[in-house]
Amino acid sequence: FERHREMQKEQGDAPWAPFESEEEWELARWMMTSGASQKKMDSFLKLNMIRHGANPAFHNSRALLKRIDRLPTGPSWTCTPLRITGDKVDKQKKPLTEDVELWHRNPVECIKELMENPAFEKNQCYEPRRVFRKGDYTNREYNEM
Secondary structure, three states: OHHHHHHHHHHOOOOOOOOOOHHHHHHHHHHHHOOOOHHHHHHHHOOHHHHHHHOOOOOOHHHHHHHHHOOOOOOOEEEEEEEEEEEEEOOOOOEEEEEEEEEEEOHHHHHHHHHHOHHHHHHOOOOOOOEEOOOOOOOEEOOOO
């Protein structure tokens, strides 16, 4: 998001773009994190108070999701179909199989995204370090890095 914000500044966009205003951004964020279904979002957006008072640029969940899709994303998702062979057999004594989808991201791209994010710059550690709970260095803390 830091790179996205820099691009917004270069293009003269507001921090809440692609939304029309900060209030609209707050409404969209609430709707996406509220747990409401798309049908409930549509019902909410059809309320007279919302249509005539708040007047967001999106008037249904589809328009909201289209704006959300314009926000930056991290590494892309990939779907790999797999055929799993089980230990149970069918009537012909052949092992049963099941087709499943494995959704995953490239871990190198994920790590790259995290390491390039300025928000984490001061919290990254690339080598072991000693941490003590007391200032007199008598109570050392051990944990996984």
